[in-house]
Amino acid sequence: DEPTNHLDIKSVEWLENFLKNYNGAIFVISHDRYFLDKITDKTVELENRKVRCFKGNYSEFLVKKKAEQKAIEDKYETDMKEIQRLEGVVAQQRQWNREKNIKTAESKLKQIERIKEQLVVPDSKVERIRFHFEPKCVSGNDVIIADGLSKKFGSKTIFRNASLHITRGERVFILGDNGCGKTTFLKTLMGQYAPDEGTFIFGENLFKGYFDQVQAGLDLNKTAIEEIWSKYPKMTQTQVRSALAAFLFKGDDVFKKISELSGGERARIALLNLMLGGYNLLLLDEPTNHLDAFSREELENTLLDYDGTMLIVSHDRYFINKLSSRILELGENGFTEYLGNYDYYIEKKAARQSIEVKTGTAKKVEKVNDYKLKKEQASQQRKLKTQLTRTENDIAALENEIEEIQKKLDSQEIQTDYEKLIEFTDLLNSKNDELLDKYSLWDELQGMVEE
Numbered sequence: 001d002e003p004t005n006h007l008d009i010k011s012v013e014w015l016e017n018f019l020k021n022y023n024g025a026i027f028v029i030s031h032d033r034y035f036l037d038k039i040t041d042k043t044v045e046l047e048n049r050k051v052r053c054f055k056g057n058y059s060e061f062l063v064k065k066k067a068e069q070k071a072i073e074d075k076y077e078t079d080m081k082e083i084q085r086l087e088g089v090v091a092q093q094r095q096w097n098r099e100k101n102i103k104t105a106e107s108k109l110k111q112i113e114r115i116k117e118q119l120v121v122p123d124s125k126v127e128r129i130r131f132h133f134e135p136k137c138v139s140g141n142d143v144i145i146a147d148g149l150s151k152k153f154g155s156k157t158i159f160r161n162a163s164l165h166i167t168r169g170e171r172v173f174i175l176g177d178n179g180c181g182k183t184t185f186l187k188t189l190m191g192q193y194a195p196d197e198g199t200f201i202f203g204e205n206l207f208k209g210y211f212d213q214v215q216a217g218l219d220l221n222k223t224a225i226e227e228i229w230s231k232y233p234k235m236t237q238t239q240v241r242s243a244l245a246a247f248l249f250k251g252d253d254v255f256k257k258i259s260e261l262s263g264g265e266r267a268r269i270a271l272l273n274l275m276l277g278g279y280n281l282l283l284l285d286e287p288t289n290h291l292d293a294f295s296r297e298e299l300e301n302t303l304l305d306y307d308g309t310m311l312i313v314s315h316d317r318y319f320i321n322k323l324s325s326r327i328l329e330l331g332e333n334g335f336t337e338y339l340g341n342y343d344y345y346i347e348k349k350a351a352r353q354s355i356e357v358k359t360g361t362a363k364k365v366e367k368v369n370d371y372k373l374k375k376e377q378a379s380q381q382r383k384l385k386t387q388l389t390r391t392e393n394d395i396a397a398l399e400n401e402i403e404e405i406q407k408k409l410d411s412q413e414i415q416t417d418y419e420k421l422i423e424f425t426d427l428l429n430s431k432n433d434e435l436l437d438k439y440s441l442w443d444e445l446q447g448m449v450e451e
């Protein structure tokens with residue numbers, strides 16, 4: 001039950017590897033979508049008081065569910081149009097009121113009943129949180145500049161020599177092991193702690209909002225409506241209640257005290273406070289921790305459209321993958337920078353470690369036989385270039401295949417055939433996964449060639 005909630009990324013990866021090699025059965029409840037993609041081969045969804053099973057991991061489940069919902073909705077629309085047409089025929093035949101017309105009307109009524117007996121009504125839409133982050137003004141180009149920041153508590157150094165430069169519009173994630181000082185770094189930027197060494201400055205025209213993963217800024221004695229209203233007193237009661245309703249607080253829920261709310265409900269109140277502020281810089285500490293998978297997806301999509309700047313601490317790898325433009329890994333000697341998402345970060349870390357191992361081995365061999373090493377390196381370079389060319393050809397072929405599959409999926413024939421729709425959707429998903437693997441291989445080979 002939520003086994004990854006309080007683990008850092010390194011621990012989660014260890015758990016994933018353990019479970020992949022585990023010979024027993026695994027039944028897991030989790031909102032960690034990256035984790036689910038790695039270890040599951042069946043997905044059970046509880047929604048609208050129904051339990052439904054899908055073959056495949058989380059990402060495959062999303063594709064299949066979307067295709068199934070569309071097929072059901074299309075079939076329902078077609079059936080309802082046919083019922084409407086037949087009812088018109090019945091009304092017309094009854095109006096003519098001859099024996100033959102009456103028999104035709106009765107036949108059409110039976111046809112209507114048969115359609116209604118098999119009619120599958122689409123599930124009502126489950127209400128989701130509605131996020132909308134909009135900065136009230138544009139900041140300067142330089143947002144945060146930190147130089148050599150260090151922080152200690154007593155004799156224990158939390159982090160040291162942490163430097164960064166963030167510009168307007170960036171989505172920067174801070175990663176690192178538990179206890180390395182990620183939260184402390186954010187709190188230092190927010191002025192809750194003073195740095196022991198180094199300096200930092202914020203840019204011009206900046207309005208910063210902070211999401212605390214433990215929601216320490218909430219007043220436990222206030223009700224939900226009082227908490228929001230106290231922060232934004234110019235809003236009317238109707239406006240406050242509408243805002244709370246968008247975050248699924250309706251009816252008497254708005255009068256619940258913060259102390260009575262669950263962790264997830266408190267997180268929603270904190271996010272609503274943040275959303276209403278119109279900030280152009282968001283500092284977020286584990287913002288997805290208490291959100292369900294669909295709320296996380298909604299938050300991701302909203303933040304993708306956000307025009308401000310973000311500095312985020314998170315171990316939600318799916319979230320990082322979707323949003324990140326840059327990753328800063330906090331270690332013993334400050335930040336190591338990776339210009340991409342989580343998959344890129346993992347790939348580059350592995351490549352760097354591989355290069356370090358190869359470099360170490362090469363130095364030992366060089367002492368023994370420098371000529372032999374250079375000859376082997378030249379041969380390895382040729383092999384890498386050959387493999388790189390082959391991979392480029394594979395990518396081109398896969399892109400053509402995907403284009404053809406997409407054309408078929410867009411055709412009227414497939415759109416009206418649910419089984420073919422599922423078949424081609426699965427095929428497209430498989431080919432896209434294969435293409436991503438090829439892209440990753442190409443990037444790794446290119447990096448090795450350049451090295």
